[in-house]
Amino acid sequence: MPFRLNRRHMISGMASAAVLLGSRQAVGQARVQITEGNVAPLPIAIPNFVGGTPSDNEVGAGVAKVITNNLKRSGLFAPIDQAAYIEKITNIDVPPQFDNWKTINAQALVTGRMTRQGDGRLKAEFRLWDVATGQQLAGQQYFTSPEYWRRIAHIISDQIYERLTGEKGYFDSRVVFVDESGSSQRRVKRLALMDQDGANVRYLTRGADLVITPRFSPSTQEVTYMEFGQGDPRVYLFNIETGQREIVGNFPGMSFAPRFAPDGQRIIMSLQQGGNSNLFVMDLRSKSTTRLTDTPAIDTSPSYSPDGARICFESDRGGKPQIYVMGATGGGAQRISFGEGSYSTPVWSPRGDYIAFTKQGGGQFSIGIIKPDGSGERILTSGFHNEGPTFAPNGRVLMFFRDPGGNSGPSLHTIDVSGRNELKVPTPGFASDPAWSPLLS
Amino acid sequence: MRVKVDKTLAASVALHVLVIGWGLVSFSSKAFESIPEESLPVDIISADQLAHVTAGMKTGKKENPKPLVEKVAEATPPPEDTVGKIDEKKPPVVTDVAPKEQPKPDDKAAAEAAAAAKAEAAAKAAEAKAKADAKAQAEAAAKAEAAKAQAEAVAEAKAQAEAKAKAEAKAKAKAEAKAKADAKAKAEAKAEAKAKAEAKAEADAKAQAEAKRAERVFDQSKIAALLDKRDPSRHAVTGDTLNANAALGLAHGKAADNSATWGSMFKSQVERCWKKPYGGLEAQMTEAIFSIKLKRDGTLEATPTAISNPTTPYFRVYQESALRAIIQCQPYKLPAAYFDEWKFFEPVFTERKL
Numbered sequence: 001m002p003f004r005l006n007r008r009h010m011i012s013g014m015a016s017a018a019v020l021l022g023s024r025q026a027v028g029q030a031r032v033q034i035t036e037g038n039v040a041p042l043p044i045a046i047p048n049f050v051g052g053t054p055s056d057n058e059v060g061a062g063v064a065k066v067i068t069n070n071l072k073r074s075g076l077f078a079p080i081d082q083a084a085y086i087e088k089i090t091n092i093d094v095p096p097q098f099d100n101w102k103t104i105n106a107q108a109l110v111t112g113r114m115t116r117q118g119d120g121r122l123k124a125e126f127r128l129w130d131v132a133t134g135q136q137l138a139g140q141q142y143f144t145s146p147e148y149w150r151r152i153a154h155i156i157s158d159q160i161y162e163r164l165t166g167e168k169g170y171f172d173s174r175v176v177f178v179d180e181s182g183s184s185q186r187r188v189k190r191l192a193l194m195d196q197d198g199a200n201v202r203y204l205t206r207g208a209d210l211v212i213t214p215r216f217s218p219s220t221q222e223v224t225y226m227e228f229g230q231g232d233p234r235v236y237l238f239n240i241e242t243g244q245r246e247i248v249g250n251f252p253g254m255s256f257a258p259r260f261a262p263d264g265q266r267i268i269m270s271l272q273q274g275g276n277s278n279l280f281v282m283d284l285r286s287k288s289t290t291r292l293t294d295t296p297a298i299d300t301s302p303s304y305s306p307d308g309a310r311i312c313f314e315s316d317r318g319g320k321p322q323i324y325v326m327g328a329t330g331g332g333a334q335r336i337s338f339g340e341g342s343y344s345t346p347v348w349s350p351r352g353d354y355i356a357f358t359k360q361g362g363g364q365f366s367i368g369i370i371k372p373d374g375s376g377e378r379i380l381t382s383g384f385h386n387e388g389p390t391f392a393p394n395g396r397v398l399m400f401f402r403d404p405g406g407n408s409g410p411s412l413h414t415i416d417v418s419g420r421n422e423l424k425v426p427t428p429g430f431a432s433d434p435a436w437s438p439l440l441s
Numbered sequence: 442m443r444v445k446v447d448k449t450l451a452a453s454v455a456l457h458v459l460v461i462g463w464g465l466v467s468f469s470s471k472a473f474e475s476i477p478e479e480s481l482p483v484d485i486i487s488a489d490q491l492a493h494v495t496a497g498m499k500t501g502k503k504e505n506p507k508p509l510v511e512k513v514a515e516a517t518p519p520p521e522d523t524v525g526k527i528d529e530k531k532p533p534v535v536t537d538v539a540p541k542e543q544p545k546p547d548d549k550a551a552a553e554a555a556a557a558a559k560a561e562a563a564a565k566a567a568e569a570k571a572k573a574d575a576k577a578q579a580e581a582a583a584k585a586e587a588a589k590a591q592a593e594a595v596a597e598a599k600a601q602a603e604a605k606a607k608a609e610a611k612a613k614a615k616a617e618a619k620a621k622a623d624a625k626a627k628a629e630a631k632a633e634a635k636a637k638a639e640a641k642a643e644a645d646a647k648a649q650a651e652a653k654r655a656e657r658v659f660d661q662s663k664i665a666a667l668l669d670k671r672d673p674s675r676h677a678v679t680g681d682t683l684n685a686n687a688a689l690g691l692a693h694g695k696a697a698d699n700s701a702t703w704g705s706m707f708k709s710q711v712e713r714c715w716k717k718p719y720g721g722l723e724a725q726m727t728e729a730i731f732s733i734k735l736k737r738d739g740t741l742e743a744t745p746t747a748i749s750n751p752t753t754p755y756f757r758v759y760q761e762s763a764l765r766a767i768i769q770c771q772p773y774k775l776p777a778a779y780f781d782e783w784k785f786f787e788p789v790f791t792e793r794k795l
Contacts, residue, residue, distance in 0.1 A: 030786040031730075032704035037715035037766070037790070076719060107716070107765050130761065132768040133744065137761075165718050166755030418719065 039418075041078035042164060044071060045106035045131075047089045048082070052115025052123070059149050060114045063124065066153035067110065067160070069197060070171045073414070074161060074397070075421025080106055092127055101131045108137070108164060112156070114149070121145060124152045128160055138163045150199060155441060170392040171196060174240075174437045175399060176214045176223050179203065180409050180430035187409075191225055193240060196392070196436070198426035204238060216390075216435040218306070218350060219264040223435065224248065235269075237284070240437075249287065258282070261328075262308045268292075270300040270313075279313060279330075292330040303355075304328065305348045305372070312336075312346040312355050312372070323357055325372060336374035345388060348372070350438075351395030354417060358387050358400075367400050369417060380419040385410075390436045399425065401432040703775045703783045710773050711788065715766035718758045728791040729760040731767065735784055739772035748787065763790035 046068050049060035071077035087100040092111040101109050112126035121143050128138040138159055144152050151172065158169025179192040179201075190207040191214055194200055205211055205227070214225040221240045226233050235248040235258060248258070251271060258269035265284055270277045279292040279302050293299045297317035304311055305328075312325045318335060321342040326333035337343045341361020348355050354369040359379065366382035367389050385403040392399070396416055403410040409430030415422040425431075486494075730749045734742040745767050751757035767788065775783050 030700040030782060032700065032707055032786060032788045034708050034711055034788055034790045035792065036712050037717035039719050040716040042716055130765065132765040164758060166753065166758035
């Protein structure tokens with residue numbers, strides 16, 4: 001079809017373009033700028049999940065309890081006590097009476113149902129409501145075997161967290177740590193694994209040999225740790241899913257276990273040679289090692305950035321132990337910490353925005369964070385002995401261990417990067433050297 | 442599909458582009474200046490109300506009895522009046538307030554009057570002569586000071602005459618004083634009119650009275666002397682109380698905008714409800730804009746509509762938190778007077794500190 005463009009078309013086209021341009025200049029309404037909100041925990045109501053059958057009520061209550069605990073521990077939510085609830089949720093398929101939830105100042109509401117299926121599996125459904133607008137923000141259902149109901153609760157927690165904060169969750173993750181028992185003279189140290197909230201503790205080693213510094217792979221469910229057997233310290237690679245254990249090698253001069261590269265295929269470590277130590281990278285498949293630094297100083301505790309392009313490490317080349325950053329293939333290193341005291345055990349956040357460290361000075365051990373360019377240093381907590389920070393998968397929360405000294409032993413704590421919300425993690429006994437896993441799903 | 446373009450259209454477009462492009466390059470003009478119009482609040486009232494307003498009241502309070510002025514007057518003394526100033530050396534001017542006694546109509550009086558007229562004529566002649574004399578003398582004195590020193594006896598008169606001749610040569614209002622002085626000077630210096638001494642004395646007194654009377658006579662040639670030669674003392678309407686509402690406003694004023702008033706009230710109320718999510722680096726760039734309609738009682742007329750479009754999960758959460766705050770905080774207590782301004786506006790929630 002031939003299209004004839006004549007003068008009339010042209011004029012009408014130009015006229016309509018002019019009209020369109022003119023309409024962009026709408027009448028400006030008065031604008032009021034609001035900047036000072038409060039970064040406050042969001043009030044959320046989590047009534048017990050409804051049981052599909054009466055026997056499912058117990059698990060429904062359990063799921064609600066786990067979710068409540070998770071969100072509360074994150075510091076970003078303020079779950080409302082169930083005793084204050086006016087409405088009892090009996091059917092999650094009809095919208096709740098939002099006025100009842102507005103009255104108790106809830107801004108979000110979680111309803112859910114647990115139903116045991118004919119084939120023995122458990123069906124979990126949940127809905128997340130915005131109380132102010134009465135809109136459903138999220139809704140999901142899952143099927144699982146009944147013993148994994150806790151995991152389902154963590155997954156739902158992550159969904160809620162992600163939908164209401166705009167960031168990835170971290171509840172469906174685990175922590176490996178060194179469980180300590182016995183007197184301070186005859187400590188038994190065992191490698192243990194638990195959910196991030198302290199539940200489901202499992203022991204991975206028997207405690208005959210001393211284990212220290214477990215490290216989680218950022219991408220796989222594998223852990224490296226160091227075990228002092230009868231002779232030299234050995235580095236083991238342990239697969240949590242399968243329970244398989246593999247010796248990475250004998251490293252006589254090693255004082256820390258290696259850390260993984262973000263792809264999980266390489267590990268980076270420091271090896272002591274004579275009076276100094278240097279950094280090396282080892283490919284887990286070929287077991288070949290590459291030297292990264294060659295200095296007369298002590299370079300140790302390396303950690304990869306999440307993109308794998310850079311490494312942060314501790315070095316005393318400037319006199320005192322300080323944190324340095326360099327490219328993943330070696331080369332010139334840039335010092336980023338300049339404070340008083342000494343800095344050690346730097347860990348790069350999975351988000352990439354911060355490097356956490358232990359700082360020693362003034363008779364105190366502190367946990368702090370610093371941006372990779374050396375700005376924004378902030379101490380999150382300090383005390384007699386705080387050490388070994390490890391990031392949650394979303395980089396918002398840190399776990400570390402604290403030793404109050406004396407006859408008692410260390411315990412695990414979490415703190416968020418704002419430094420406001422510090423909490424103790426329940427463990428069966430004394431615990432140290434935590435390492436946070438990536439998200440399980 | 443083929444596009445056929447008319448040749449004339451192509452030519453027209455080409456020519457237009459050429460001409461407009463040439464115009465763009467060759468014509469330069471000043472940017473348009475838009476002068477902001479001043480707007481005045483207008484209320485529409487009925488004729489009845491107008492009548493009521495303009496009716497006035499007998500018991501009304503009298504306002505502003507004192508006139509308001511543009512300028513507070515300075516405490517300055519009145520300018521010196523050199524014309525009307527009385528010289529201390531001179532005898533006080535006796536003004537003749539009471540009307541002069543009319544002479545009785547009799548022969549003696551007539552003879553007297555005739556004599557008086559004669560004396561007057563004589564006095565006038567003498568005056569004229571004296572004047573000429575004084576002038577000559579003054580000139581002589583100015584030319585040769587030695588002559589002045591010699592004439593010690595006439596020094597006083599001369600000095601007087603000199604002063605007069607110099608300062609008030611033109612002031613004819615003082616003719617009488619001059620005449621007197623001149624007569625005296627003449628009598629002393631020349632001693633010519635010995636026989637007429639008495640008559641002269643009489644004539645002198647008469648001449649004085651006559652001169653005074655003559656002064657009151659309107660002389661058209663002396664209008665200039667009647668003019669007020671003082672400097673003008675008034676430049677603005679001065680006084681001690683300024684007019685507070687003299688001006689109606691600036692010529693480049695803007696329309697009434699009270700959004701700062703009710704906006705900050707809205708802001709403080711909504712901020713109490715706003716629990717914003719914690720954000721990392723990206724939080725610094727967020728900005729959520731809504732369009733809201735409020736009813737007179739401060740409640741929302743409809744659910745606020747978001748104008749901004751969230752691009753990241755964090756931005757979406759941020760915007761939702763702001764929406765929650767707007768809904769949760771109603772009703773808003775805002776000044777009813779500005780309802781027309783706040784019934785429809787756009788709150789902007791942002792982390793950008795301006």
